Amino acid sequence: MSIKKIRIIGAGLAGTEAAYWLANRGINVDLYEMRPNKQTEAHQTKDFAELVCSNSFKSLNPISAPGILKREMKELGSLSIASAEKAAVAAGEALAVDRDLFSKFITEKIYNHPLINIRREEVLSLPDDNILTILATGPLTSESLSLSLSKHTGSEHFYFYDAISPIVDLSSVNFEKAFYGNRYGKTSRMPQNSELEASTEDYINCPLDKNEYDLFINELLAGQRVEPKQFERVKHFEGCMPIEEMADRGFNTLRFGPMKPVGLPDPKTGKEAYAIVQLRPENLSKTSYNLVGFQTKLKYGEQTRIFRLIPGLENAEFIRLGSMHRNTFVDSPRVLSLDLRLKKFKNIMLAGQITGVEGYMESASTGLIAGIYAHAILENRPIPAPPANTAFGALLGHIQSTHKTDFQPSGINFSLFEDHHFTAEIEELRTKFRKKIPKEEKRKLISQSSERSFMEYCTRLQQLAPTTA
Numbered sequence: 001m002s003i004k005k006i007r008i009i010g011a012g013l014a015g016t017e018a019a020y021w022l023a024n025r026g027i028n029v030d031l032y033e034m035r036p037n038k039q040t041e042a043h044q045t046k047d048f049a050e051l052v053c054s055n056s057f058k059s060l061n062p063i064s065a066p067g068i069l070k071r072e073m074k075e076l077g078s079l080s081i082a083s084a085e086k087a088a089v090a091a092g093e094a095l096a097v098d099r100d101l102f103s104k105f106i107t108e109k110i111y112n113h114p115l116i117n118i119r120r121e122e123v124l125s126l127p128d129d130n131i132l133t134i135l136a137t138g139p140l141t142s143e144s145l146s147l148s149l150s151k152h153t154g155s156e157h158f159y160f161y162d163a164i165s166p167i168v169d170l171s172s173v174n175f176e177k178a179f180y181g182n183r184y185g186k187t188s189r190m191p192q193n194s195e196l197e198a199s200t201e202d203y204i205n206c207p208l209d210k211n212e213y214d215l216f217i218n219e220l221l222a223g224q225r226v227e228p229k230q231f232e233r234v235k236h237f238e239g240c241m242p243i244e245e246m247a248d249r250g251f252n253t254l255r256f257g258p259m260k261p262v263g264l265p266d267p268k269t270g271k272e273a274y275a276i277v278q279l280r281p282e283n284l285s286k287t288s289y290n291l292v293g294f295q296t297k298l299k300y301g302e303q304t305r306i307f308r309l310i311p312g313l314e315n316a317e318f319i320r321l322g323s324m325h326r327n328t329f330v331d332s333p334r335v336l337s338l339d340l341r342l343k344k345f346k347n348i349m350l351a352g353q354i355t356g357v358e359g360y361m362e363s364a365s366t367g368l369i370a371g372i373y374a375h376a377i378l379e380n381r382p383i384p385a386p387p388a389n390t391a392f393g394a395l396l397g398h399i400q401s402t403h404k405t406d407f408q409p410s411g412i413n414f415s416l417f418e419d420h421h422f423t424a425e426i427e428e429l430r431t432k433f434r435k436k437i438p439k440e441e442k443r444k445l446i447s448q449s450s451e452r453s454f455m456e457y458c459t460r461l462q463q464l465a466p467t468t469a
């Protein structure tokens with residue numbers, strides 16, 4: 001039998017998970033890591049899977065989206081979860097760690113694995129040999145490799161910064177003030193392969209009168225902003241400027257930009273408002289919406305306070321808040337195949353933050369999935385994709401969301417669990433609660449349904465790909 005071999009570039013959260021999964025199944029791994037010879041702008045040690053900022057992996061509550069993801073990772077035998085449990089510090093409902101212990105534990109496991117060969121060197125360009133390669137170089141991929149990747153994806157599908165707008169839960173929007181409607185009543189033009197239907201009511205609109213606009217802009221200008229790190233101090237492109245920086249340019253700038261009211265008469269008055277905030281569907285189920293053009297560097301508490309001044313969003317529940325970071329990622333829905341390989345370069349798979357997931361655990365999860373998929377590719381088996389109603393399925397659904405024209409990174413959250421993957425269970429709840437299903441009940445349902453499906457998935461994987469080490 002020939003010896004199977006893989007190359008993994010980047011020993012971060014994703015790369016180490018992939019390496020460990022594959023090596024434990026008898027695959028020889030060459031793992032490339034450029035640190036400490038060359039550091040990124042944020043890493044400080046030579047350890048693998050270094051946590052560059054917070055030491056929290058978010059909630060452990062199984063009725064939360066991050067809790068469901070961690071439960072699934074643990075079921076798969078995730079190295080990050082095992083290490084986090086060993087290095088855990090007290091943090092209430094969250095899983096938080098002693099960062100040094102966490103990285104040291106992972107580094108030791110990887111160093112001591114007989115099938116993992118570590119190469120401390122920077123990879124300067126995409127390898128063009130026949131060795132299957134997982135690229136997991138993260139949000140701070142070195143410059144030379146970034147340029148090489150962007151050449152292969154096309155620069156229009158490669159990003160150096162993210163520009164994330166807040167997402168609101170539909171059930172928290174006040175429709176006594178907000179209304180549905182597209183600008184000039186236009187019907188949406190859906191891409192051919194989209195699962196969404198064309199409609200004249202894609203957007204939710206929140207109208208503001210002059211007093212409301214003045215108050216909003218004043219608070220936006222006074223709102224506390226996150227101080228960017230040295231390497232994040234950049235001039236933003238016009239198209240993705242933080243909303244507060246746009247407001248800095250003049251009191252009326254937003255009324256002629258993202259808050260433009262033209263072509264959107266309020267059905268209650270028949271007249272155009274002084275300004276409008278538009279919300280666009282974030283998922284296929286249309287249960288969550290993002291604030292169009294509201295990428296921001298305001299502090300989280302300030303975002304909640306200030307964005308709730310928008311009429312219709314007084315009680316908005318924010319599923320995700322806005323942010324802008326230095327972040328290398330690709331336009332995954334366009335450049336990746338379903339098996340995480342570059343469409344145009346079949347020997348290269350992507351994993352981690354570079355695929356457009358956001359967060360430590362999300363990056364580690366895609367590392368696990370890349371390991372599982374690479375194993376199947378090396379053994380010439382069909383790709384064992386996780387069920388769509390699980391957290392892994394939800395994250396992959398995000399990376400593959402071809403209906404999103406403006407792809408931006410996302411961490412795991414309930415808006416990624418699409419209703420149509422839970423149709424039967426939701427129907428049952430509808431019968432039980434008649435009018436409106438309480439949010440907690442729906443989240444419980446998602447947690448239970450995903451748990452059942454994931455257990456079945458793990459049993460199937462155990463038969464297909466048992467550990468050999």
Ligand SMILES: Cc1cc2nc3c(=O)[nH]c(=O)nc-3n(C[C@H](O)[C@H](O)[C@H](O)COP(=O)(O)OP(=O)(O)OC[C@H]3O[C@@H](n4cnc5c(N)ncnc54)[C@H](O)[C@@H]3O)c2cc1C
Pocket residue numbers: 009010011012013014015032033034035039040042043049050051052053054055121122123124136137138139140141142145326351352353354358359360361363364
């Ligand atoms: C400044 C900053 C702060 C963040 N804070 C948080 C946070 O608080 N919480 C959170 O959940 N997420 C945070 N993230 C986001 C993200 O979850 C983490 O960056 C996460 O580590 C990503 O995992 P990864 O495996 O994709 O990349 P990484 O963990 O960054 O691993 C990539 C590895 O590849 C190596 N590498 C890069 N280029 C090359 C090359 N050419 N050749 C060889 N090796 C290379 C790097 O040295 C690195 O070790 C932050 C990101 C940044 C940039």
